[in-house]
Amino acid sequence: MNKITKKRIKLHRKENINKKLALQVLFSILLVSAVILTKQLDTDLSKQFLNAVNEIMTESIKPKEIGSSVKEFFAGITEKISFMSGNKTEYAAPVSGKIYQNYGVIKGDESSFYNHGIDIVSDTQSIKSVSEGKVIQIGNNDKFSNYIVIEDGDRMIIYGQIHQSFIKEGDSVSKGDIIGALNEENRNLHIEVWENGESVNPEKLFKIN
Numbered sequence: 001m002n003k004i005t006k007k008r009i010k011l012h013r014k015e016n017i018n019k020k021l022a023l024q025v026l027f028s029i030l031l032v033s034a035v036i037l038t039k040q041l042d043t044d045l046s047k048q049f050l051n052a053v054n055e056i057m058t059e060s061i062k063p064k065e066i067g068s069s070v071k072e073f074f075a076g077i078t079e080k081i082s083f084m085s086g087n088k089t090e091y092a093a094p095v096s097g098k099i100y101q102n103y104g105v106i107k108g109d110e111s112s113f114y115n116h117g118i119d120i121v122s123d124t125q126s127i128k129s130v131s132e133g134k135v136i137q138i139g140n141n142d143k144f145s146n147y148i149v150i151e152d153g154d155r156m157i158i159y160g161q162i163h164q165s166f167i168k169e170g171d172s173v174s175k176g177d178i179i180g181a182l183n184e185e186n187r188n189l190h191i192e193v194w195e196n197g198e199s200v201n202p203e204k205l206f207k208i209n
Contacts (some may be wrong), residue, residue: 034208049152080152081123090175091127091130091132091205092128092130092176093130093176093194093206093207093209094120094127094129094189095122095123095126095187095189095208096122096123096124096158096208096209097120097121097122097189098120098208099120100119100120100121101116101119102115102118103116103199103202103203104201116194116199117191118190119188119190120191121188122182122189123183125181125182126181126182127176127180127181128177129148129173129174129176129179129186130175130191130202130205131152131205132152132158132175133151133153133157133173134150134151134170134172134209135150135168135169135170135173135179136150136151137146138165138169140169144158144161146159146160146162146164146165147161148161148162150173150179154195155193155200156193156194157193158191158194159189159190160190161183161188161190162180162182163181163183164180166178166179166181167179167180168170199201
């Protein structure tokens with residue numbers, strides 16, 4: 001083996017080592033990012049990513065397989081974040097104000113009950129539609145007092161404790177449209193979100209300022 005051939009072999013080995021080091025650095029950075037992203041996400045996703053990183057540290061690593069694993073991992077991350085955020089860009093808060101009764105179990109002095117929505121003390125009288133949709137019902141009952149029900153795809157949004165409605169059944173509304181008003185003296189709004197027969201915390205769709 002002549003000197004030129006030896007040099008070429010050394011260069012080739014050096015290039016392979018540099019590539020491997022570069023990949024290790026890259027995936028170390030991705031691992032740090034993943035830890036931050038998966039802090040409150042599904043642990044199965046983080047395990048999948050960690051397995052991919054462990055593989056790349058071995059000599060039998062195949063970059064294409066790792067690339068596929070990482071791509072699948074981040075696809076899961078994106079889907080999870082989208083689900084957790086509830087696509088908040090598609091929704092708007094119905095009022096501004098302060099939540100005085102949260103979603104979930106409400107404990108009283110003598111008994112407790114499950115609140116399927118949230119109750120808000122509003123700064124304004126006007127109520128905005130949190131999304132686009134179709135008005136499917138306007139009525140009155142003991143639970144909601146005057147109420148409006150708007151259907152948005154698979155979701156049904158109930159606006160309760162309304163003093164006056166500015167829309168009628170069958171109307172189509174857009175996000176941000178003013179659909180009603182609260183009582184001037186008692187600006188309390190109750191809002192519920194239902195999907196597939198189950199209530200959803202409205203704060204997954206929007207935040208009250």
